[in-house]
Amino acid sequence: MTKFTSVEALHSHREALLATKKDENKKTVSVCAGTGCKAVGADLVVEAFKAEIAKNGLENAVHLKATGCLGLCEKGTLVMMPADQTVYHSITPKKVPTIVEQALVQDGRADDFLFADPETGAKQPTMNDIPFYASQKRLLLDKNTLIDPICLDDYISVGGYKGLAKALEIGPDKVIDEMKKATLRGRGGGGFPAGRKWETCRNAPSDKRYVICNADEGDPGAFMDASLLEGQPHSVIEGMIIGAYTIGSDEGYVYVRHEYPLAVERLTKALEQVRASGLLGENILGTGFNFDIKINKGGGAFVCGESTALMASIEGRVGEPRAKHIHTVVAGLNDKPTNLNNVETWATVPLIVEHGADWFTQMGTKGSPGTKIFSLVGKVNNTGLVEAEMGATLRQIIFDMGGGIRGGRPFKAVQTGGPSGGCLPADKLDVPVDFDTLWNEGSMMGSGGMVAMDDQTCMVDVARYFLDFLKFESCGKCTTCREGIRRLHQLVSDVAEGRATEETLDLIETLAETVEKGSLCALGTSAVNPVLSTLKYFREEYLAHVRDKKCPAGVCKELITYHINENCTGCLICKRRCPEQCIAGENKQIHVIDTSKCTKCGICKDVCKFDAVEIY
Amino acid sequence: MDLTFVDAILTKHNRDTRSLLAIMQDIQEEVRYLPKEAVQHLSKELSIPLSRIYAMATFYNSFHLEPRGKYTCTVCMGTACHVAGAPRLVEQLERDLKIDSGKTTPDLMFSIEEVNCVGACALAPLLIVNGEYNSNMTSDAVSRKIKRLKKEEGGA
Numbered sequence: 001m002t003k004f005t006s007v008e009a010l011h012s013h014r015e016a017l018l019a020t021k022k023d024e025n026k027k028t029v030s031v032c033a034g035t036g037c038k039a040v041g042a043d044l045v046v047e048a049f050k051a052e053i054a055k056n057g058l059e060n061a062v063h064l065k066a067t068g069c070l071g072l073c074e075k076g077t078l079v080m081m082p083a084d085q086t087v088y089h090s091i092t093p094k095k096v097p098t099i100v101e102q103a104l105v106q107d108g109r110a111d112d113f114l115f116a117d118p119e120t121g122a123k124q125p126t127m128n129d130i131p132f133y134a135s136q137k138r139l140l141l142d143k144n145t146l147i148d149p150i151c152l153d154d155y156i157s158v159g160g161y162k163g164l165a166k167a168l169e170i171g172p173d174k175v176i177d178e179m180k181k182a183t184l185r186g187r188g189g190g191g192f193p194a195g196r197k198w199e200t201c202r203n204a205p206s207d208k209r210y211v212i213c214n215a216d217e218g219d220p221g222a223f224m225d226a227s228l229l230e231g232q233p234h235s236v237i238e239g240m241i242i243g244a245y246t247i248g249s250d251e252g253y254v255y256v257r258h259e260y261p262l263a264v265e266r267l268t269k270a271l272e273q274v275r276a277s278g279l280l281g282e283n284i285l286g287t288g289f290n291f292d293i294k295i296n297k298g299g300g301a302f303v304c305g306e307s308t309a310l311m312a313s314i315e316g317r318v319g320e321p322r323a324k325h326i327h328t329v330v331a332g333l334n335d336k337p338t339n340l341n342n343v344e345t346w347a348t349v350p351l352i353v354e355h356g357a358d359w360f361t362q363m364g365t366k367g368s369p370g371t372k373i374f375s376l377v378g379k380v381n382n383t384g385l386v387e388a389e390m391g392a393t394l395r396q397i398i399f400d401m402g403g404g405i406r407g408g409r410p411f412k413a414v415q416t417g418g419p420s421g422g423c424l425p426a427d428k429l430d431v432p433v434d435f436d437t438l439w440n441e442g443s444m445m446g447s448g449g450m451v452a453m454d455d456q457t458c459m460v461d462v463a464r465y466f467l468d469f470l471k472f473e474s475c476g477k478c479t480t481c482r483e484g485i486r487r488l489h490q491l492v493s494d495v496a497e498g499r500a501t502e503e504t505l506d507l508i509e510t511l512a513e514t515v516e517k518g519s520l521c522a523l524g525t526s527a528v529n530p531v532l533s534t535l536k537y538f539r540e541e542y543l544a545h546v547r548d549k550k551c552p553a554g555v556c557k558e559l560i561t562y563h564i565n566e567n568c569t570g571c572l573i574c575k576r577r578c579p580e581q582c583i584a585g586e587n588k589q590i591h592v593i594d595t596s597k598c599t600k601c602g603i604c605k606d607v608c609k610f611d612a613v614e615i616y
Numbered sequence: 617m618d619l620t621f622v623d624a625i626l627t628k629h630n631r632d633t634r635s636l637l638a639i640m641q642d643i644q645e646e647v648r649y650l651p652k653e654a655v656q657h658l659s660k661e662l663s664i665p666l667s668r669i670y671a672m673a674t675f676y677n678s679f680h681l682e683p684r685g686k687y688t689c690t691v692c693m694g695t696a697c698h699v700a701g702a703p704r705l706v707e708q709l710e711r712d713l714k715i716d717s718g719k720t721t722p723d724l725m726f727s728i729e730e731v732n733c734v735g736a737c738a739l740a741p742l743l744i745v746n747g748e749y750n751s752n753m754t755s756d757a758v759s760r761k762i763k764r765l766k767k768e769e770g771g772a
Contacts, residue, residue: 036738039749073738221695223735258641258678259734299637299676302732316636318675377696377737384738415695451695465698469732475675577756579711601711602704606754 001152003278005286007165010156010279017157026063027104030080030145031091034069034230035223035262036384037076041092042066045077048093052100062104065154068144068231072132074383075115080145085127088113118403132382135400137363137389139371140347144231149266152273155234161279163350164238164245168287172246176202179246181357183369184349188214188305188342189417189446190522191368191435194349197339201329202247204337209249211240212333212340214310215256215263218302219418220469222449224373225343227385229256229263232347233270237293239346241280242353244291247339252293255310258300267295302419302473306521307332307340309475320475321521342447344373364390368434378415378451379406388433395429398452409454413538417446419466419473420526422533423459442533444526458555459538460545464492466530470523480518485527487511492531495542497558498549505535505542554615557600564591564604567612574604574613617653621646626661633662636672640679649680677732685720685727687765689713692742694733700740701754706730708755712762725769726762 004010029049033042046066053062070078075089079099086109088099095113102110115124127133147154155161167175179195186192201209213236217225229236240252256264271293274280282290301319303309309319311333332338348370352360361369368390374397377383381403388397394414398404405411413423416433422443424431431437438445453462467489476482491508494500512528519525535542544550551559564574570588582598585591593604605613625642629635643654650673659666673679691697691705706717709728713721720727736742739751743758750761 035734036736039736039739039751073736076738217735218732220693220698220733221737222733223737226735259731297638297641298678299641299672300678300732301676313637314634316632316634318671375735375737377740378699383696383740418695449695451699453699457699462699465695469693601707601755602701603708603755603759606756 001273001276003276005278007168007285007287010161010165010285014156014159014162017153021157026061028063028065028082029104030065030067030070030082032068032070032076032078032080033066034073034144034227035260036069036073037078038262040076042077044093045079045091045096048096049100052096053104056100056105058100058104065148065151067147068149069141069227069385070145071141071386072382072384074381079113080127082146085145086125087115087127087130087133089115132384132386132401132403135396136387137371138387139351139363140228140232140235140344140373141385141387143235144227147232149231149233150269150273152234152270152277155232159354160234161238161350163353164241164279165285167242167245167353168285168289172202172248175242175246175353178353178357179349182352182360184345184352184360185368185435186341187344187348187372187447189420189444191445194341194345197329197341198243198247200327201337201339204330206337208251208334208336209247210333210336210338211244211247211249211252212310212314212338213240213252213254213346214305214307214340214342215254215260216298216305216310217257217260217343217447218305218473219420219447219449221377221415221451222375222418222447224375224385224448226257226260226263228343228347228373229260230266233263233267234274235347235350236267236343237270237274237280239341239349240293241284241291242349243339243341243346245284245289247337249339250290250292252291253296253314253333254293255296255298255304255314258297264295264297271295301475302469303475303521303523306523309521310340311338318475320477321523323520344448365432365434367436372433372445372448374433374448374450376402376450376452379409379454379457380404380452381406390434391432393430393432394424397433397450398429402452405452405454407454409456411452412455412457413453413459413462413534415443415451415453415462415530416449417444417529418449419470420444420522420529421446421449422529423453423462423537424533425537428537442536443529456553456555458496458551458553459534459541460492460496460551461553461555463531463534464489464496467492467527470527474523474527478519478521478524480515481520481524481527484511484515484518485524488515488528488531495545496551496556498545498556500546502543502546504546505539509535560600560615561595562593562598562600562602562604563614563616564593564612565614566590567610568608569610569612571609573607573609577603577607579603617651619654619657622654622657623661626658631662633664636662636664636669637676640669640672644679648684649682652681682720683724685725686769687725688727688729688744688746689762690729690731690744691717692734692736692740692744693730694735694737694740696737697733697741702741704755705741705743705753705758708758709762712759726765 079088304319313319575583582594
C-alpha cells in the first residue's frame with residue numbers, strides 16, 4: 001500500500017487511479033453486501049458472479065464489487081451496474097448466468113430482473129426510473145453504490161480524503177467557520193449544531209482532547225449508521241480526522257454496537273488501511289499532525305447511546321449517565337474536553353469541508369440544512385434505507401419512496417424517532433420532516449428510524465412495546481425513570497389487557513409528566529413520547545380497549561378471540577397443527593375453535609391457506 | 617477450569633482496568649458465557665472487586681452468566697419485527713422448547729434469546745439461529761425449524 005507523505009502525493013495518486021480506470025474501461029458490477037442482502041444470500045451471488053465471469057473469460061473486462069447497502073433491502077439481493085445505474089432485484093445465484101450473458105457479454109440488459117411498475121408492468125431499468133430511488137437525494141448513500149467498502153483506492157477515486165486535504169490546507173479556524181456556517185445539526189437525534197460544539201471543545205483549556213464517534217445505534221428499527229459503517233467506513237474516518245485536526249485532538253474512539261459484527265469488521269479493516277497509508281497515525285500526510293482511532297464494542301445497553309453513559313463505558317465502567325452541568329465538550333472522557341458526534345454527522349463533514357457551507361445549505365430547510373437518512377421499515381412496500389432532503393414530507397417518504405402500505409391496506413400511523421419519538425396519524429402526513437417541526441408535533445426526528453403502521457397495528461400495543469423496551473433499558477439511576485416507566489408500563493398493560501378504566505388514562509398522563517420532569521437524561525425525559533403521542537392522536541383506540549374491552553386492530557391477546565369463518569374448506573391442517581388441540585371438525589366440514597382452550601398462538605391463522613381464520 | 621486463556625486476554629489488553637468491558641467481551645467470545653471461575657480470576661488479577669465485575673456483567677445485556685445451548689435461537693425484537701409478530705415467535709419457542717425466554721434447555725442444546733434490533737428490518741420478523749438469519753418467520757415455521765434441528769441432533 002502506498003504511504004502518502006504529503007497532500008500532493010494523495011492528489012497525484014487519485015489522478016493516477018482515475019487515469020488507469022479510464023484506460024482499462026472495465027464494466028463494474030456492484031453486488032449489495034449489506035446486512036439485509038447478506039442475510040438473503042448476497043455472498044452466494046458474489047461467488048456466482050465470480051464463477052460466471054471466469055467462465056466467460058471476462059476477468060479483465062469486468063470489475064466485480066461487493067458494496068455496502070444499496071438501500072432497497074426488501075428486494076435483495078440487489079445488483080447494480082454503476083455505469084448507467086441499472087438495478088436488478090431479488091437476485092439469486094441461479095439468475096446470475098442470465099445477467100452475465102445479457103448485460104456483460106451482449107452489452108444489453110437482463111430485462112427479466114429489472115424493476116417494473118406494479119400497475120402497468122412497464123420496466124424501470126435505472127435508478128432514475130425507480131420511484132424508490134428517483135425521489136431521494138442521495139448525498140451520502142450514493143457512495144455505497146460506487147465503492148468497495150474496504151478498498152481505500154475506491155474511496156480515494158470518488159473524491160475520498162479531499163475534505164481532509166482541504167482542511168489541512170485552510171487550517172482549523174476556517175474549518176470551524178465553514179462548519180458553523182453550514183449549521184450541520186447532530187444526526188444522532190439531538191440536533192445540536194456540530195460547528196458550535198467543535199468550537200467550544202477547541203476553546204476548552206486542556207492539554208488533551210478526544211473525539212468520539214457514537215455508533216451505538218440502539219433505536220430498534222433503525223440501521224442508518226450500520227449501513228454507513230458497512231458501506232463507507234472511510235467517510236466516517238475522514239470526518240473524524242478532520243474533526244480531530246480542527247479541535248486539536250490526537251485520540252479518537254468509535255463506540256459501536258456489538259450487534260453489528262459486519263460494521264466492526266469493515267471499520268477495523270479500513271482503519272488498518274489508513275494507518276498504512278499515512279492518513280492516520282503519526283505525522284498525517286507529512287503535516288506533523290498525529291491522530292489515531294480505537295474501536296470500542298458496546299455491551300448491548302441502549303442507554304450507552306447517551307454521551308456521558310457512552311464515555312463511562314469507554315472508561316470501563318457501567319454506562320450510567322451523569323448530570324451535564326459541565327458539558328462533555330469541556331470535561332468528558334477522562335475529564336478531558338471531548339467532542340462526540342454520531343456516524344452520519346461525521347460522514348457528512350468531509351462533504352461540507354470539500355464543497356463548502358454554501359453548497360450544503362442549498363439543501364434542506366433553513367433550520368435543518370442538508371439531507372437525512374431514514375430507515376423506513378414496518379408495513380411499507382419498500383423496506384429499506386432512504387436519504388431525503390430535510391423538509392421532505394412524511395407522505396413523500398412513505399408513499400413515494402416507500403411505495404405505500406403493504407397489501408394496499410390503509411395507512412394508520414408512522415412512528416419516528418425510536419423509543420424517544422412518537423406516533424403521528426394520517427392527517428400529519430404532509431408535515432415536513434425536520435428537527436423542529438417533528439418536535440412541535442409531539443414526535444421527534446431522533447436518529448432517523450421510521451416505522452410505518454397499518455390498520456392491523458394496535459397503538460396501545462406499540463406504546464406498551466416501547467415502555468417495555470425502556471423499562472428494561474433504564475439504567476436505574478433516577479427514580480422517576482426506573483419506577484415511573486415501570487408503572488407506566490403496568491398502566492398501559494392494564495389498558496391492553498382490559499383491566500383499565502378511563503381514570504387509568506388520566507393517571508398515565510399525570511405520571512408521564514412526572515417521569516419527563518424528574519429524569520436526568522433523554523432516555524427518561526423522552527420515554528413518555530410514545531405513550532403520550534398515541535394517547536393524543538389515537539385516544540379512541542385506547543377508549544375501545546377501556547370501554548368496550550376490544551382491540552380494534554386485533555392485536556392485544558386478552559381482548560381478542562379467534563374464529564373460523566365460512567371460507568373454511570375443512571382441510572384439517574389447522575386442526576392437526578393446533579398445539580392445544582382445541583380445533584374440532586371433520587374433513588370437508590367447517591372447523592370450530594374451542595375458545596375456552598385457545599391460547600391465541602395464531603398458528604391456525606398462519607397455516608390456513610383459505611383466509612378462514614379471523615380475529616374479533 | 618483452565619484459565620490460561622483469561623491470562624492471554626489480560627496480556628492482550630495490557631491488564632488495563634479501563635478495558636474491562638473489552639476483556640469481559642473477549643472472555644465471553646472464547647467460551648460463550650462468563651464462567652464464575654473466570655470472573656473470580658479477573659477480579660484477583662486486576663485487583664478490582666467482584667461486585668464491580670458483576671455490576672458490569674448484569675448491566676450490559678450481551679453478557680451471559682450461565683452456559684448457553686449448542687443452538688442459540690435469537691428473536692429480533694426491534695420495532696419492525698414487533699409489529700410483524702416477533703412476540704409470537706418467542707412464545708412458540710418457549711412452548712416448543714419448554715423453557716422461558718433467556719434460558720437454556722437442561723440438555724444444553726437450545727437457548728432462547730432476544731435482541732433489541734439487528735438492523736435487518738426488511739426481513740421481519742427474524743429468527744437467528746447461531747448467526748444464520750431466518751426471515752419472514754411465522755410460529756409454524758419456528759416449530760418446523762426446531763423440529764428439524766432436534767431431528768438432526770437425534771440422528772447424529
